Amino acid sequence: MPVSYVTRLFDRSFDWLLTSGVRIILIAAAMSVAFTLFNRGMGKLRRLYEGALPSPAEIQRASTLTQIVRDVVRVVIFFVGGMMILSEVGIDLKPVLAAAGLGGLAVGFGAQSLVKDVISGFFILLENSIRVGDVVEVAGVSGLVEQVDLRSIRLRDLAGNVHVVPNGVIDKVKNMTKDYSYYVFDVGVAYRENIDEVMALLQSIAHELQTDSAFKSDILEPLEMLGVDQLADSAVVIKCRIKTQPIKQWRIGREMNRRIKKTFDAEGIEIPFPHHTIYWGEPKQGTPPPLYVARSQQAHTVSN
Numbered sequence: 001m002p003v004s005y006v007t008r009l010f011d012r013s014f015d016w017l018l019t020s021g022v023r024i025i026l027i028a029a030a031m032s033v034a035f036t037l038f039n040r041g042m043g044k045l046r047r048l049y050e051g052a053l054p055s056p057a058e059i060q061r062a063s064t065l066t067q068i069v070r071d072v073v074r075v076v077i078f079f080v081g082g083m084m085i086l087s088e089v090g091i092d093l094k095p096v097l098a099a100a101g102l103g104g105l106a107v108g109f110g111a112q113s114l115v116k117d118v119i120s121g122f123f124i125l126l127e128n129s130i131r132v133g134d135v136v137e138v139a140g141v142s143g144l145v146e147q148v149d150l151r152s153i154r155l156r157d158l159a160g161n162v163h164v165v166p167n168g169v170i171d172k173v174k175n176m177t178k179d180y181s182y183y184v185f186d187v188g189v190a191y192r193e194n195i196d197e198v199m200a201l202l203q204s205i206a207h208e209l210q211t212d213s214a215f216k217s218d219i220l221e222p223l224e225m226l227g228v229d230q231l232a233d234s235a236v237v238i239k240c241r242i243k244t245q246p247i248k249q250w251r252i253g254r255e256m257n258r259r260i261k262k263t264f265d266a267e268g269i270e271i272p273f274p275h276h277t278i279y280w281g282e283p284k285q286g287t288p289p290p291l292y293v294a295r296s297q298q299a300h301t302v303s304n
Helices: 005-051 056-089 093-110 112-127 195-211 251-267
Strands: 135-136 141-148 150-158 162-166 174-176 181-190 224-231 236-244 291-295 296-303
Touching: 005 056, 112 141, 112 150, 135 150, 141 162, 181 195, 181 251, 195 224, 195 236, 195 251, 236 251
Parallel strands: none
Antiparallel strands: 135 141, 135 174, 141 150, 150 162, 181 236, 224 236, 291 296
16 A cells, blocks of 8 residues: 555544544533533432422422423434534435434324324323322213323222323313312202202201311311202202312212201201102093002002
């Protein structure tokens, strides 16, 4: 090999090391510094969350969000730094970017539901619309939230069945235990009753319930009397509600219903129930057919 060729090759390599090589080293160093600073910042932010948030569910939510942000930033830093290094090496980035675009498009088409689940899950966590311990209804399924992940939500219904709902199919969230709850009463009484007296009696029952040591901690406000809501076919419907702690509305509602039934029975207030009148039909002659009733194993004929 000629000495001049070796000399030129050495000179070119030395020049490349002084220019592109130094730039590659600087890019790699900048990437390393960026990774280190970002990891330290996310660690401090996570410790701050763990010290300020009141419940393990909030800590889990914050941890999930910080993990997502950290992974996204890492990918961005690695991608930008890798492209800059490839450019310094002399590789044409246009085919690489075109291949990456086609590959991303293929992955996007092949995993549309997964991408939709992840994006929806990120915004659910960010907006804090669903938390562990809430009772919610999503995608036609209701139950207690046991786990909120980036891809799905796990619910357990009253019968103990576990439902795993992908985040991508959730278009509406009904949260029944967000911050506080209400139990709404529709109390039907007969038309003969004095409505004002019935409403006063309901408020008295609710006051007794609120002063009961077993229930007072679950009730946030006294009974709110909304008034006569319906004049139904066989009853006057009175609507009222009680504000309770989250997820305690059903416990308070059941006890209130028990006390309403017991008090109404003691006061002689009628709670209407469905009545049915049996009509046997009437022939043209005007004489209805006889009705046979079996009693004590003997048949008796009842006729008009």
